[in-house]
Amino acid sequence: MLPLFGNEKRRRINLGGQTSVHTHDSIVNQARVRRGEREDRRRQHDSAIRIQAWWRGTREARLVRRELFSIFQHDPLSISGLRCLVLIGRSEQVLGMWSAAVVGVGEAAYLQNATGPHRTSWLVLIRQVAFLLLQDVASHPQEGRSINHLRVLNALLSSSTASQTCGPQGSEFAALVVGYLLQRGLYRSLAAAIMNSPLDARDSPALPLLIPIVTHPLHLYDQSRPEYTAAFLGLVQEVLSIPLLPNRIPLTSLTHLSSNLPLSAISVLSASVPTIAASLSVESRIHLISSLLAFAPPRYSKLSAPPLNTLLHLFAALLNALPPRALDPPSLNGDADHPASATRGYDPDDDLPIVVTAVPSSSTPVLLPLDPRTRKRLQTIASDTHVKALLAASQRHPSSREAFFEFLLTLCTMWPSRSDAVLMAVMVSGAGTFRELYRGYVRSSPLGKEGLAALTDATNARHWPPLLVLTDLYAQALLTMPDDEFFSNELSAKPDGLRNPLTLDEVVAFSRMLLKIAFTLYWRDDQNSLLAATVPGTNLQWDVVREKLTKALLAVHARDSRRPFTPPDHWLVTSHLDMNLFVKAAIAEDRRLTQPAGTRALSSRQVASLSPRLGVLNNIPFAIPFETRFRILRAFIRHDREEHVESTLRRAYQYRLPRRATVRRGHIAEDGFDKLGEADLKGLVQISFIDQFGEVECGIDGGGVFKEFLTEICKEAFHSDRGLWLENKKNELYPNPHSYATELHSLAWYRFIGRILGKAIYEGILVNVVFAGFFLAKWLGKQSFLDDLESLDPELYQGLLFLKRYPGNPEELSLNFTVAVEEFGVAKTVDLVPNGSNIPVTRDNRLEYILRISYFRLTKQIKQQSEAFFEGLSDMIDPKWLSRMFNQQELQILLGGVDTPIDIDDWRAHTKYGGLFDSSHPTIAAFWAVVKTLTGDQQRALLRFVTSVGRPPLLGFKELNPPFCIRDSGGDESRLPTASTCFNLLKMPLYASEAMLRQKLLQALFAGAGFDLS
Template sequence: MDAAFSSAWPPLLLLSDLYTRSLLAMGDDELFSIEYNTTTASRNQLTRIELIDFSKKLLNIAYALWSKEDQRVMEERAPGINLKWEDVRERVTICLQVIHARDSRNPFMPSDHWLVNSQIDMNAFTEAAVSEEQSQANYVSPRLGVLNNIPFTIPVDVRKSIFQRFVANDMVRDKSGKTRVSLRRGSIAQDAFDKLEGVDIKAPIEITIVDEIGQEEASDGVSEAFFSIFFHEVFNRDRGFWLANEKQELYPSPHATKRELSCRDVVQDSAVDYSMGRIEHDLKWYHFTGRMVGKAIYEGHFVGVSFAGFFLNKWFGKQESFLDDLQSLDYDLWQGLVKLKRCTDPQDLKNYSIYFSIDVEGKEPHDLIPNGSNIAVTRENRLQYIQLVSRYRLSEQIKLQTEAFFQGLLDVIDSRFFRMFSQQDVTDLLGSASLPIDLVDLRRHTEYEGLYHDAEASVTAFWTVVDSFDQDERRALLKFVTSCSRPPLLGFKDLVPNFTICDAGSDEQYLPTANKCHNLLKFPRYKSEQLLRNKLLQAIYAGCP
């Protein structure tokens, strides 16, 4: 803010604006393509080294402006340019966000490029952020400004810790009473939908599981075991609500939209009413699923599924780059559109016989513009066609389903909280990333019952055996005992109840068993490590109760 640098602001902001516009029009395949030995000509005006230096300068400026304690100075005029400081901050931040989005998809920056943790005390930052959130101030507070606009400057573990503090404070503010429901094994998702759709989902919920003959199996809070069963049922693609891309990442099926379109052609009122009733029912399921995903994140449980990148982008309210985001929905279509984008030969385009319409499964082709089925794609209009196809597939086809899901999700978690995270961060929150299992941390937070203690011979043998497991075997063990194969985000101190080991007598013929409701592992006092290893793996992969 020093007036001595007034002459630097006009060219810096001009470059920021021009580069922002350039990146928004540039495909991932055109960024640093020469450096990465691709066949596509690069349209990037900056080399990788120049972009690293440029973005670091923007990062330091944006952080300084967002973290200013007295935000009233943002109303003042910046020297050398007819703009307020808040306008300067906005333009620098937008450019920074666009560059970071590219780096997130295809990393090209140094690993610690975006962090400012060497400049600030993270403990003090955390406490100040929590205090600012509790104050519910109407003005832009420094730490929340950073977290909502340039969150990537703060280490992800710090942001996750702040998020958990936000949620804990919200739980204290929510004074609703406990809801008690019984759910039938085999119909967990349907019963939960019928009984929980209208309740305060943020309030405590006590669930009783009833088996096939009407006997109560367990009565507990909304546990990891419940969420594991619920999400397994609700995200089962046979139900028709969710589809998966080539990476098995989920996104809403466009079937509800197709029902809506088909009912427009139905003449009979009763048929229309039935079709619209089905749409409303399906959208309620998306809404409820969003609420339950929010409930799981809110209480620190894992959802255990991966969502497609373009769908996760909608969680943050980010502007879609359309063609590049299409990779995470339909890779083959994306490749075809990239090929079309590069095609400049009018005769080749004519041979493709492409028109401004798109096929819709089970329906007539959908016109992307009026009379699109009769308007050919040419060299001059191909970019418009690419944008319209991308927008239709990414947004329009699943608009109703997406809106319903997010209405449910935001019933539980404030949208501001999600703005602290990236796609990968949310994947970690959902428990769909392959997080390594830290045995030192697990052992530190393990409790013992019966004759067992940390130094007992069988317990020592157990930890030696588990230490020899690879990560897949460790995840299988964790799932066997707790119903979830992924460790808590901030360590096993957050596993409730604690991981517990109990002795099961001296008869070595028996396999280890687990009580998932109590995160309890029981095994006999085996006399050899090899026998313990064999029995433990047999139990884990046989799915013994």
Template structure:
């Protein structure tokens, strides 16, 4: 027999393996056995589940086969219908049922609804309708689609149900309500989308599908929730199909258009937020389709529907990036307004220092939609003059606030056409909308009053933001072509356009805009925390700030030329500790200067991110008094000098000079050749070479650079040389002639820019006046129509005549061209593409005026100006220049036109030789000069310093100081060394002789003496 005793006997390991190793092996074996048992259990459970599933499949198959047999025995009966519903989405069964019932008339279809099993039939038929809809959506071209649609058309038609079931029945409402809850319009939309556009004429499904779209709108009363849901689903599903009008045959399109519930668009308003969930493509298609059906019926829309429609469009704009609705090939094309700006985005004067992100920008923006060219063409209707005109006609009196919000959103999504849109509003409202906005929607609100400083961040004032924003945009646009007679109300004709605001209103508005813009720059962090302040607008606080800034800049520019408010009107000194502001601005500029090479980019917008002070000085500089800005400007230059190694010690200046020899009579050419690419920020020592080739001796006290500079300016700014022209006020601007754009001439403009920059850098005043429109280019600001008066008075008068012309401008036979004559040859230039074939009309004459002004003021001298500014910017940072307007910049260049303060001059006068302040001749001198009139004092100052205007901050800023030294006997006339601002005055015995000799010297042009 078998014995198991030996297996039970304990096995003893005599091989010398340690007990630790044996324990590890035992544990591993135990783990392996446990894992094997778990795997066996898992396999057994899976086998059980698989067997159960297989039994279920077999049972379902058997049951389904049994139901199919039952269905075949009663296809048109209630039992067959029940089997169809239980079987579900089976195309064979559905096709058999719909084809069978399609052979019968409608009476047979509705027969079960009249029997004892009516309630069962109603439940079954609505589920069947859903199955049919899904089948058509999956295969609108399938063999059963036409039968399915025929059955659906009969069951869902209110007229057919009424015919067979009698009036008062709720069958159709119950059926459609059920389908609406199960993606009714989404299924129809899938069916329509699946039919190719080229098959629309041959498709038998499209007419029925359009009927199905309309049925819910005919079924429910307009006061019911189902009706509202049907309208929402219609817009959400059907109108988001690409090119809906292009997909439908003309009869179906007409039927759909006639039955659209446009008079009930107000029912969409409570659910507008749902449209924010749409993707960018769906939004664009919805916009394009709506624009096909709604605009022709603007005048028939009730007020509430028009408002809802405008808010729908505004909602669809939200989140879309700028230019999203334009074809890609048009985005980079410049229009009139980008031409007029004539500058890089980063150089705009009103750019903000940091983006303030509102709650609208917290979410990622939607991607740019990818659209068909036909969709883009339909969307292009939005900013057109015709569309804006039609919309304005109905909205201005009925849905004004919704219109305001819509225009702001449109301008943001379509920036390329913003100015066209604003011009269309101004033209068609005859500027009345500006007056309406200010007097009806801005002036009376807390945002429109200075006594409510906290109103900016109060949510209760949110609705007041859109009107003030559109007011700023419109008034800025109006000022572009508003001449001074219009602005100041001096026009005699009652039919001519006038300033829509009185001067008192302009004053109040500009003051309010400053008080809004200033805290947006100064306390930016406060506004970062404030969200949701501007309803229905995707506007961040920096966009708000830019709009305010542009408007107040335009008003300030007008006041700078022809003041109508006191200078203190623009200041915010009461809100600032000016001393602390100046110190902070200087410190922040030093930070930029110290870090510019390592951490800060050259982008001007980013450079200003470290400082609210610099932000204000670069955007609304006039908020700070002029004297304070001059002090800051000079401090900036001193900081830059220090950063560039400039020291005040005499030894340092002597050892770091750039020594240049210049021939008398060839000052400009030698300066151009030898200083063209040298570092002008360091000291320069000029040595004049006489006609014999010998170096001249002279008093320089740091070189005779000033004399060189004075002589150089006389040469390069001489209009006979051909680089510069002068207007009627003897103000200079670059010559627009073609030869001035050649490379050699442009090199000269760059050199002159560097020399002017050197004078500004060193504080040397130059006795040259530049034209205002040219100075505006220094600031990267737009030249306006009124600037043309200083360049071409005749052209200016002609454009003003055209603007106010009461008749049809086409009678004048103008086109978008300009004639230029050079070397006796007249050349016609288009002001815009194909301009010679575009007549000037009433609608586009403002565009013509702006293009013509822009061409004369900017485009003709673009290359010359750019070369000049390139040289200037090597010496003077663009940000420093932006602290001033044109008039102030001229003062920085040439000093103030204020009367000469003799006390200040005497206080900062140095004496040499035997002279001191108490010497007898000096006492006589000051008594004599005190009797001089204003012009005589200016002549004396020009005689000694080469400039007739005193420095802006007084004679302490004159470098070097005004000086007087004794010179020769009294038979000689006084002479001067303008390079060191030195008057060489003989010791005259009487005040009468001194007066006569001094007047003769300063009026005869006697001047520089090297002795």
């Protein structure tokens, strides 16, 4: 062996003639150096041996390959040639020669080897050759040799070709080859070949040969065989998840793939559905959904229950595995291509908020960079046609209904911007789905009956999707269900779609179930641990589910508030709570969570996660008695007043003085606007009236004069002659929608009026102002729809009802998505949606038309006026105190009280006396004896006579400000009682008998006499 690195073994001789003296350490170091040198020489020697061995091996292999290639060239189709091909391995030249030779003699003729004398060897070798061909095609599908490769592979893998050529043994032979390839990634290679072809190369000669190979394995095995399941799984995971698959292959190949795709057997993948969703990337999941939408819908009507169930579960699993809102098109997330800017009257920032489904506020939309063709195909999953097709298919197979409800819930959750359209598609199919959901699934569900343990128990997972779908559907249905339909019953002669799909008894039971579940979810101290988990059977977090239940509860409660149908105490959960402790704890928690000035207020969801009591108050307030909530409101106001006093004490001295204002009788509104428009109304305000002679009226404002000021300013400011407010037929007020009311000066008046009414609530002073229900709903941030329109525009309301119930084709009515608005005698047309004038109202979109036109009239036309009013109101009253604790009927009670029977004993116990009167005076005793004998109307007239409001204070007369007071006015019995409403003061002569007192009192109440400004 020749040395490669030199010979280092020669002995070293010292010729210097000197003897070295070495220490112990130097000897050790020298030994270490020599040992290292010997190790280096050994490694060099071993490396030389390996290099030389590699060289000899490479040289020999090259010689062998040449020899093998020579033998192969001599007869490539013989068994020897086949062996040489396998030994040579993946060589583009050799593979190309072999496949060309096979095609030259004919694939069928070559397959005869499967039954020849070398059958066993040939079968072993041909499987390996097929794998080599497949790898070459995957890498170079557009190369010329790949055409021959694909022709050979089609012959090897086709059951029909093998059977025609080899008889009964042909299928067995093809199955052996396919089984071998399946174990080595057959569908991964096929997917790579398709992906490596140009996207729009539909004229590629390879693709028509490649696509049949995709389906060959599914014709070779019985569906019960594991190979069949493996082949179907590979096809779904690898091929159907290819981006733009339908756009990549020629039309004839697309037809072949569609017709040979065995969706009727997809149930073999039922156990693999979670694996499929988990194993794919986000993009692959979306592309798989897109491919399924291209091939599956035409087959829905022919599928039996098992494959339909699997397909629905697969859709749901894939959607659940996507990031939140991954399917939302960019235009729905504020992209610049939104066409609204060119549309008359359409404001995308003020669009109709009718989506029922909630999504976590922390979810960030993930907009994937998808091809427009893929995005367009994805739109079909939430289309009216697709949802109806799945609904119809599941109705034919009752065992598929749960899977359909799971899919429906998932679709609405993952695509919230389309949820309203999805729910509408189900709603228009009739009331049968509602009744089926409630009677078949929800009524017998343990949810809401067995406490929190039942809610979180995984064994109850299947009960959640039907419950949540019904919750969403019913909340959506209530948006366009007028009261006459809601209160109809199953014996009604109305068509099925024009009445309440549930009986009132069912609505009562359903709402009670929702209330119990919602209260259980709010009433927990460990909110964070609960909300971090997902609801069994869904991909939803608990706070999202809680919001769904809350929306439906609010909608049903609103009906019950307008026209009661639930039993007493139906909405209350007082049996679970000590109200006194609840009030104290709620106040303490609110103070703890109060945000510093200038910081963003907590949302109701955030509050619920931090405070169970405030969570109940802010989301399902009707679960707590109104009196309790009013006590909490007054406590909030007292706390706010204390903080305001502390902050003003830190300012300059002049800010601690009462704000004084003089106003002229007859011009109270104008003077109040000028003097108090920007004043600090939370502090003390003293009013002085100037009479008609220009003189300041005598007296000091201790609160009573300001009460009169509030009463009088409301009379003037809300008068229709001022042009800011209109009255409906019930004399209820709402802002004027005229463009005049949107001018800056008018908006300043709305803001001032809001501050004045906020001051009245702040001080607990009742005012005789009644607002329209739809406007009160806006105080609370709640949307108003069809039923509220009746009080605003009865003719339009009846017209929309006619459209909703129209039995024919709505297009016959020639309506479109526009609304006519007339001002100063000039009519103009406003689009309700972009390009609304070119969108006809049809049977499928008429509910949306009803919603949008109701929204325009009830909300959009008075948007600026309402916002200015609420801005002023919020200067005095924290909006969340009202919006999170009261409904519109209760809000009207806060403003003007309620027509309940007056508690005479409470009235008497909290009355003050002046002059000669005290509680034991004979005239006072006679007065209260007479009051007790008066009718309810007469008692309310007396209260109105003295206080200007005929309704008792909400928490009793102890809350009346100023207190009810009676003083004597002399001994002349011929005089009538008089009143100073600004002081809640009744001035009464010393009558000698009850009969005289009763006569004079009634005469004063109903003869229009007795008012005294002094």
